[in-house]
Amino acid sequence: MSKTQTKISKLISYWLRHKPQDAKIQLDEFGWANIEAILEALKTNQIECNKDDLITLSNSFDKVRWKIDKVANKIKATHGHSISILQEEEPQTPPEILYHGTATRFIESIMDKGLISKQRQYVHLSETIDMAKEVAQRHGKPVIIEIETKALIEHGWKFYKTEQDVWLTSEIPFKSLDIEPWDFIIDKETKGIFLKELKKEINREHLLSDKIDKLELIARYGPSDDCLFKNQENNEYFVVHLTWSGKKEKDSWPLAKQFDNFEEFLNTRLVADQDDWYGRH
Numbered sequence: 001m002s003k004t005q006t007k008i009s010k011l012i013s014y015w016l017r018h019k020p021q022d023a024k025i026q027l028d029e030f031g032w033a034n035i036e037a038i039l040e041a042l043k044t045n046q047i048e049c050n051k052d053d054l055i056t057l058s059n060s061f062d063k064v065r066w067k068i069d070k071v072a073n074k075i076k077a078t079h080g081h082s083i084s085i086l087q088e089e090e091p092q093t094p095p096e097i098l099y100h101g102t103a104t105r106f107i108e109s110i111m112d113k114g115l116i117s118k119q120r121q122y123v124h125l126s127e128t129i130d131m132a133k134e135v136a137q138r139h140g141k142p143v144i145i146e147i148e149t150k151a152l153i154e155h156g157w158k159f160y161k162t163e164q165d166v167w168l169t170s171e172i173p174f175k176s177l178d179i180e181p182w183d184f185i186i187d188k189e190t191k192g193i194f195l196k197e198l199k200k201e202i203n204r205e206h207l208l209s210d211k212i213d214k215l216e217l218i219a220r221y222g223p224s225d226d227c228l229f230k231n232q233e234n235n236e237y238f239v240v241h242l243t244w245s246g247k248k249e250k251d252s253w254p255l256a257k258q259f260d261n262f263e264e265f266l267n268t269r270l271v272a273d274q275d276d277w278y279g280r281h
Contacts (some may be wrong), residue, residue, distance in 0.1 A: 001126055001200045004047065005057055005060075007047065008049060008057060009043065009056075009057065009061075009065070011023075011041075011047075012038060012040065012066070012075075012081070013065060013066075014043075015032065015038070015041065016033060016066070016075070016076060016081075017077045017080045017081045017083070018076035018081070018082045018083060018119070019150075020033065021036075022082070023038070023041035023044075024037075024041065024044075025037040025038060025041055027076075027083070027084065027085070028074065028087055029086045030086050030087075030088045031076040031077060031081060031083075032069070032074040032075070032076045033074060033075055033076065033087035034050055034073060034074055035054065035068070035073050035074060035075050036073065037133075038054070038075060039051070039054070050202065051073075054068070054189070055068060055070070061120055063164045064078050064162070064164045065077065065078060065131075067223060068162065075258045077164045078162050078164065079122075079124065079164070079166055079168065079228070080124075081119060081120060081121045081122075082119040082120055082121065083119065084119070084121055086238065087160050087168075089160055089161070091158040091159055091160060092129075092159060092161050094125075094149045094159040094161070094167050095127060095149065095157070096123040096148065096150060097101060097146055097147065097148060097149070097160075098127065098146075098167055099125065099126045099127070099128065099129055099132035099134030099144055099145065099147070100115055100123070100124075100125050100126070100132060100136040100139075100141070100144075100145040100147065100177075101126065101133050101134070101136030101142055101145075102135075102139065102142075102145060102225070103136055103139035103140030103141055103142065103143065103262065104137050104141045104142075104263055104266040104267050104270075104271065105139075105141060106139070106263075107123065107143055107179070107185065107266055108262060108263075110145070110173070110174060110177070113173050114171060114172050114173040114174045114175075114176075114177065115147075115171060115172040115177065116171045117136070117170075117171055122160070122167075122168035122169060122170065123168070123169055123170065123171055123172060124166050124167070124168060125166070125167040125168075125169065126165075126166065126167070127165050127167065129278055131165070132144050132145075140268055141266075141271050142181075142271070143179065143266065143271065143274065144145060144177055144180070144274055144278065145176070145178065146176070146178040146179075146180055147172060147176065147177060148176070148178070150183075152169070152172065152174065152176060157169050157170055157172075158170070165216060174186075179270070179274075180222070180274065180278075181221060181222040181223055181273055181274070181277040182219045182220070182221055182222070182228070182270060182273065182275055183217060183219060183220050183222060184218065184219040184223075184244070185218065185220065186215055188238055190217070191216060191217040194217040194220070194227055194242070195215060195216070195217055195229075197242055197243060197244060197246070198212070198227075198229070198240060198254070199212055199248070200217070200245075200246050200247060200248070201242065201246075201248065201249050201253070201254050202249070202254065203247060203248050203249065203250065203251075205251075206252065206256075207238075207252070207256050207258070208238060208240070208256055211231055211233075211236075214231050214232050214233045215229040215230065215231060215232070215238070216229065216230050216232055217229055218230050218237070221239075221273070223277075224241065225241055225243070225244060226239050226240070226241050226242075227239070227240050227241075227242055228240075230262075235260075235261055235262070236258060236259070236260060237258070237259040237260075237261065237262055237265045238256050238257065238258055238259070239256065239257045239259070239264065239265070239269060240254050240255070240256045241254050241255045241256075242254050244250055260269075
């Protein structure tokens with residue numbers, strides 16, 4: 001794609017997704033714009049382009065970005081809108097599991113707010129782990145989030161599929177998200193059970209003995225008895241391998257590894273665990 005074609009692509013996508021007023025074009029309620037209005041806006045930006053050029057450019061994309069109706073002489077962006085538009089398509093039934101790819105630096109915010117649309121109108125989800133990982137790698141170290149769609153549909157969520165196999169839906173709370181193979185714990189009773197067991201197991205010389213009353217269970221690792229605890233006083237994190245013996249252990253048991261902050265845990269432990277998990281599944 002030439003520099004001029006790239007400029008045309010970026011300009012049109014920007015106008016159709018975010019700021020049609022910058023090009024002095026009108027979108028209908030479904031996000032369609034008149035092609036002649038687009039061409040006139042390009043001309044205002046000293047770019048000569050005709051309808052055939054526009055169609056050729058659209059067909060050259062690796063992924064579908066625009067939908068063009070040649071008969072009605074109109075064009076729309078297929079996804080990525082920050083402006084409010086109506087969906088023309090009927091909701092569809094998605095696969096039982098969809099995926100969202102993000103970077104480690106966004107996980108704390110997602111734990112607090114869930115998956116939010118930000119500047120977009122919808123949350124974007126992928127059908128495959130590879131698609132989600134490709135999206136995530138654009139922003140940093142990748143983390144894959146799983147979404148079980150059946151429960152969401154039962155609670156009123158609707159899912160729409162774009163031409164490039166991206167699924168769109170409303171914002172999703174963190175309690176409906178899975179970050180395999182770790183299970184992030186929200187339930188206070190469960191948190192209490194694990195902390196009570198930890199108190200039974202550590203001895204006076206243990207790394208955590210003087211921190212025990214400041215710890216909170218954050219997550220547990222599915223394949224083993226590793227648990228992630230947070231020191232609420234200074235935001236240290238510890239992965240502890242509980243023995244579930246219900247009694248004091250000797251020496252440094254239960255084994256504990258310290259992380260200076262949550263992102264260190266994500267970058268060094270969770271990312272590696274996901275690589276192993278999805279390599280086996």
